[in-house]
Amino acid sequence: MPADRPKLFIPGPTHVDDKILEAMGEYPIGHRTAAFSDLYDTVVSGVQKVLFTSNRIFLCTCSATGLWEAAVRNTVLKRCANFVAGAFSKRWHEVTVSCGIKADPFEVELGQPITAEFIDKTLSTGEYDAVTVVHNETSTGVMSPLHQIAEVMHRYPDVAFLVDMVSSMSAVEVNIDDLRIDVALASVQKGWSIPPGFSLCSVSDLALNRSYKSKNKGYYFDFQVLEKYALRSQTPATPSIPHLYGLHQQLNRIFQEGLDNRFRRHNEMAERVRSWAKEKFSLFPDEQFSSTTLTCVEKSPDLDIKRFQTRLLEKGYLISRGYGTLKERTFRVSHMGDLQMSDIEELLSVMDETVEDFRL
Incomplete structure (x- = not known):
């Protein structure tokens, strides 16, 4: 090469495979047409299968950093515990604070994972109503034990479980419903192997209901707004339609491989x-x-x-x-x-x- x-x-x-690039070069369609809604529904259904979830899927034209904001701004009403195992989980804490949200970082040594015991000890204080965890920290090459963490999170059903799956989604089996993850987010330029510029997330009922009480969401990342349009098989604003074509093609390839x-x-x-x-x-x-x-x-x-x-x-x-x-x-x-x-x-x-x- x-x-x-x-x-x-x-x-x-x-x-990125050439077939994905070819699919993204398709002629665009109107984002308020029946053809778009069909494409939207097909993509959402496919993503749900990959994530083993019945939770709603929101499709967003942004980087995953935008969905970091969306996750915390819609779900944190009291205080957020940001678990830090490297540069990107540290940045999620910085983003949380920059949104005007009360938050504390809980950091481990570089090269070490976030453990279930660490989270349990933190949540036992009763001070937090949301946690952020980066599943796969690419700055250090560490994948934290999400299944063990989820077992602890089940003891705190009123704490929103927010997970960055940017570099694990579609590459690693994660059953969102079994683990009861409230927001699982990713951009498409890593495990999905699609050019950058688009992101997606699964959102639980807890996260959506929490959003109704949040007063600091803005518009673009407001889960209530996203839900309103998702029920119509649409996005609130014009999305990157080429990325939807790319996702559609990639989902077909994923299911063909199995x-x-x-x-x-x-x-x-x-x-x-x-x-x-x-x-x-x-x-x-x-x-x-x-x-x-x-x-x-x-x-x-x-x-x-x-x-x-x-x-x-x-x-x-x-x-x-x-x-x-x-x-x-x-x-x-x-x-x-x-x-x-x-x-x-x-x-x-x-x-x-x-x-x-x-x-x-």
Whole structure:
């Protein structure tokens, strides 16, 4: 693949198949037409199947950062507990505070997950009516144990459970209804493998009912407004119709592959990259909580990450350096979305070759 269009092994955007790009090039339709409503209903139904939920799905033309705002502004009436395991969960706390919402950060060491015990201890104070958790923290390569966290959350049925699934949605099996997640949100440029600029979320009855009491929602992200139009199979404002075409095409591809096969493929790719990382370097995160969609590799002292990344790009492959304080210490390899095991093997072979070149 040429360097001017490298294959993407970065946290996002991820590699996009040509069939998705072709679908997004379809001629637009009016967003108040029956044809649009049919497209909307098909996409919503497909997303519900992927998420194993009967909750309403809201489709939004924005980044997932916008849905961070939507989640907290619609559900937090008292105080929010933001659980922080890396740069992006920390930013969700910053967004919460910037919205004028009372919130406290609860942080763990980089490379460690948010645990059910940590959340239980925090909620037992009775001070919070909402929690935010980033399921998969791409800055550190940590996937927090969502099922264990959900078991604790079941003890606090009046606390809104808000989950960022930006880099796990559609790649990792998460049964929204069984886990009783009130808001599960994601943008489409990661696990969904669609170009950036669009997001979606599932919203429970608790979250919608809480929205009726919230006074600080604005308009664009007001769950009541979104619900009003969703009942008509529409969006409040003109959406990115190309993204809906892309989602429709991607859902068809997902169901053709089969959800079980899709989830298995992601597990197998993750195991392969982790095995390579342990053999050649080392894993940065606690291995038992390593991400299924991205591997964060702790480099050896003799590897210049910037030169390594540049050389790979010249060969047609783009990986990511570490994020924030980990920039010079780690590099990250994505293995999600439409990437196949053959792509992973190809990248690992090229990385082996490149590392050896540096060490000669």
